[in-house]
């Protein structure tokens with residue numbers, strides 16, 4: 001007789017949602033995490049009254065009513081809408097690509113003029129069927145925008161040429177022929193008031209949690225505790241890199257508190273040239289309107305410069321590099337994962353997928369429903 005129905009490895013979003021569903025279904029769960037905190041990469045930590053997104057900016061956005069209603073059970077969301085600014089050598093552009101961007105780039109004022117300009121640039125390069133990120137980007141927004149707003153940023157973020165990257169990455173960003181600069185095409189969007197950690201804490205209420213526990217180092221004894229393991233760590237590490245490591249990108253942050261009410265006037269500013277070493281600067285207070293929890297204006301600000309780097313075994317993985325080579329390698333791991341008895345693999349690392357938060361929640365709810373019924 002095992003002590004737990006589920007051993008959940010990783011207290012991030014996938015693990016927390018699965019644990020919450022399992023607990024509601026009357027199952028006994030143990031959640032463990034290698035780190036000394038819950039919430040995985042959505043972890044926020046309060047500094048100077050500001051919820052700092054410790055592993056990079058997270059804006060919850062979804063079109064899925066079930067997911068939205070679900071997360072709203074654990075937090076009250078504000079009505080934050082992200083409009084990103086791109087700084088290209090001191091020139092400011094609006095992101096995602098919209099009429100403000102096209103106007104600044106070309107002086108055009110109508111959707112038709114913008115579309116003509118893009119068609120002209122696409123035609124000059126002669127792309128019919130885009131095969132990689134560069135071709136996809138030029139085909140969507142033309143060469144000027146590609147050169148100024150995409151090429152440098154993408155090469156910094158991924159450490160690879162745009163021609164070597166899959167086109168789906170750039171399709172994450174909307175292209176709009178309206179003056180709407182909301183970064184996401186989402187019916188529902190916001191930030192949990194009080195931070196993500198609090199939301200995950202609510203999800204895990206009543207569930208046993210052990211932090212600072214490295215699953216792979218103590219696999220046999222931990223496995224012996226539960227009927228089923230829900231593993232949300234890197235899938236290649238689980239199989240001891242049998243086919244070689246999958247590639248990830250990691251991000252590193254330099255965070256400072258500034259004695260000033262505003263540094264950049266926006267939550268996120270992307271530095272899209274190749275030379276600036278950071279990809280973006282996050283000014284955390286603007287995710288919550290620049291106010292503290294009592295609604296007072298904050299006099300200080302916290303900023304994080306984000307740097308991107310290649311991951312190596314032992315580092316914290318953030319982004320899976322879903323190029324062809326890695327997808328092939330992943331399919332070998334996936335085949336093993338499917339055959340692994342009593343283990344469910346989930347989340348960005350467990351499934352090696354560039355998941356957004358809502359997709360993670362959805363996936364955990366779906367696995368949960370199947371598994372727990």
Ligand code: UDP
Nearest residue numbers: 086149150151153154157169170172270272
């Ligand atoms: N991107 C870009 N310029 C920008 C912002 C994004 O070229 O100013 C590209 C880049 O390749 C990036 C992709 O669009 O990897 C997706 O951006 P998103 O903001 O979704 O990335 P995330 O927030 O997940 O880091």
